[in-house]
Amino acid sequence: xxxxxxxxNEPDKxxxxxxxxxxxxxxxxxxxxxxxxxxxxxxxxxxxxxRNELSQEVSSLKKSGAPADSQxxxxxxxxxxxxxxxxxxxxxxxxxxKVELRFTNIPDPDVPVGKDESANKIIRTSGxxxxxxxxxxxxxxxxxxxxxxxxxxxxxxANFILLxxxxxxxxxxxINWMMNFHSxxxxxxxxxxFLANRESMTTSGQIxxxxxDMYHIEKDDLFLIPTGEVPLTNIYRNTTLNxxxxxxxxxxxxxxxxxxxxxxxxxxxxxNRVHQFEKVExxxxxxxxxxxxxxxxxxxxxxxxxxxxxxxxxxxILATGDLSFAAAKCYDFEVWSAGQxxxxxxxxxSNFRDFQSRxxxxxxxxxGGGKPLFVHTLNGSGLALPRIIAALIxxxxxxxxxxxxxxxxxxxxxx
RNA sequence: GGAGAGGUGGCCGAGUAUGGCUUAAGGCGUACGCCUGCUAAGCGUAUGAGAUUCACGUCUCCGAGGGUUCAAAUCCCUCCCUCUCCGCCA
Numbered sequence: 001x002x003x004x005x006x007x008x009n010e011p012d013k014x015x016x017x018x019x020x021x022x023x024x025x026x027x028x029x030x031x032x033x034x035x036x037x038x039x040x041x042x043x044x045x046x047x048x049x050x051r052n053e054l055s056q057e058v059s060s061l062k063k064s065g066a067p068a069d070s071q072x073x074x075x076x077x078x079x080x081x082x083x084x085x086x087x088x089x090x091x092x093x094x095x096x097x098k099v100e101l102r103f104t105n106i107p108d109p110d111v112p113v114g115k116d117e118s119a120n121k122i123i124r125t126s127g128x129x130x131x132x133x134x135x136x137x138x139x140x141x142x143x144x145x146x147x148x149x150x151x152x153x154x155x156x157x158a159n160f161i162l163l164x165x166x167x168x169x170x171x172x173x174x175i176n177w178m179m180n181f182h183s184x185x186x187x188x189x190x191x192x193x194f195l196a197n198r199e200s201m202t203t204s205g206q207i208x209x210x211x212x213d214m215y216h217i218e219k220d221d222l223f224l225i226p227t228g229e230v231p232l233t234n235i236y237r238n239t240t241l242n243x244x245x246x247x248x249x250x251x252x253x254x255x256x257x258x259x260x261x262x263x264x265x266x267x268x269x270x271x272n273r274v275h276q277f278e279k280v281e282x283x284x285x286x287x288x289x290x291x292x293x294x295x296x297x298x299x300x301x302x303x304x305x306x307x308x309x310x311x312x313x314x315x316x317i318l319a320t321g322d323l324s325f326a327a328a329k330c331y332d333f334e335v336w337s338a339g340q341x342x343x344x345x346x347x348x349x350s351n352f353r354d355f356q357s358r359x360x361x362x363x364x365x366x367x368g369g370g371k372p373l374f375v376h377t378l379n380g381s382g383l384a385l386p387r388i389i390a391a392l393i394x395x396x397x398x399x400x401x402x403x404x405x406x407x408x409x410x411x412x413x414x415x
Numbered sequence: 416g417g418a419g420a421g422g423u424g425g426c427c428g429a430g431u432a433u434g435g436c437u438u439a440a441g442g443c444g445u446a447c448g449c450c451u452g453c454u455a456a457g458c459g460u461a462u463g464a465g466a467u468u469c470a471c472g473u474c475u476c477c478g479a480g481g482g483u484u485c486a487a488a489u490c491c492c493u494c495c496c497u498c499u500c501c502g503c504c505a
Contacts, residue, residue, distance in 0.1 A: 038466095038467070038468095042467075042468090042473095044474080045466095045467075045473060045474045045475090048473085048474060048475085049474070051485080051486080052438075052474090054486085055485075055486050056435085058435075058485065058486070059486080060435090060436085063435085068485085072485040072486090073485080074485085075485040075486075076484095077485095078485090079485065079486085242425095365425090369446075369462090371464090372464080
């Protein structure tokens with residue numbers, strides 16, 4: 001959600017942001033509603049004031065036994081007018097709230113402008129792509145039966161993962177390693193619900209835009225979380241923190257559920273694109289002055305993880321057209337996958353500034369006193385499992401179909 | 416799923432039977448001041464949020480939403496959440 005002052009005073013900035021991100025921009029409608037609303041508010045407030053005065057008069061007249069008929073009659077008339085105006089006002093309020101959820105966040109000034117991912121800028125590439133004296137295989141061939149698509153298909157359907165034996169254990173080991181890594185960096189470990197309600201989804205920004213990309217349990221109006229960002233961010237919904245509490249750094253493991261409707265076809269082989277995947281997610285609540293620095297810190301942190309996993313990686317800053325609805329700035333991490341010979345996205349790290357906190361009323365009380373202010377929220381994957389597994393397996397394969405894992409995983413050779 | 420008890424400002428908590436004298440008492444906490452060898456105590460003052468306005472101010476908010484009334488924290492309806500017990504179940 002954007003600040004009403006911004007919408008009111010700098011509509012061109014909002015238009016430009018929407019244009020660059022390729023999002024609709026109902027600013028003209030909003031401006032109209034806003035003006036109408038303020039007019040009606042003025043009328044209803046002075047009427048209410050009058051009614052309050054009359055109530056006082058009625059009260060004291062009755063106590064002294066005097067008649068209050070004329071006051072009561074006027075108050076009734078005033079009340080009717082209030083009722084009428086309030087009806088209009090609440091219709092406007094409802095529409096404004098709906099319209100406001102449709103404004104995308106404003107990209108940071110240093111975000112490259114461009115209509116899609118082709119305008120993303122690679123910041124740096126690290127690690128060395130492995131070379132082979134044989135033809136490297138894609139992970140689904142190396143894994144063979146350990147990646148049992150017949151079983152997952154029977155259990156749930158296409159594009160679900162079922163791992164067996166060594167592969168299943170590798171996933172568990174990786175989750176463990178990632179969580180220990182964050183823990184040692186001083187973040188608080190969180191275990192969350194994997195379903196979330198409509199308010200939570202609205203706060204983190206999945207609703208309204210992505211509502212139909214999520215699994216929805218109609219009976220209870222609950223959604224399967226598409227990312228751990230949702231429960232972690234909503235921990236402090238409708239909460240006022242103290243300035244001294246900031247920054248709050250959290251992480252948690254969650255499965256992530258995505259319908260991926262309409263995405264069948266390219267890039268869906270193997271572990272690349274699935275309906276349920278595992279992820280360890282980091283979320284930070286930051287003082288507004290510190291969120292830029294925090295974003296860079298998170299980038300370094302994730303880069304460290306990938307280098308320990310010995311995975312060649314490429315970091316890009318996303319162009320406006322590729323930036324998600326709620327984000328102001330985002331870095332993507334891709335790892336090299338030798339068998340498929342392509343880069344796979346394994347982490348995005350974003351600064352949302354006050355976009356989410358405004359939706360969810362996540363604030364902090366300034367130490368020097370004064371009104372509560374909105375925190376900045378950031379989040380980043382650390383990391384998404386299936387593609388990490390794919391890259392690990394492909395990059396470390398041997399000619400006889402085995403896998404030699406990097407030392408941090410201290411694993412025996414597989415398959 | 417059934418029965419019961421609750422939800423009031425940062426926290427605790429009064430007010431709900433009998434609607435108006437509560438534009439929510441009191442306490443704790445917090446901040447500042449006084450006092451004081453120091454600290455504590457004591458005394459004093461201040462201290463919720465949102466909307467709107469250039470401002471003074473005004474309006475709104477007692478879980479959420481509706482209703483009754485001249486007037487609702489208080490009466491009525493619907494829903495949500497928490498706690499206790501029962502049932503079912505990993």
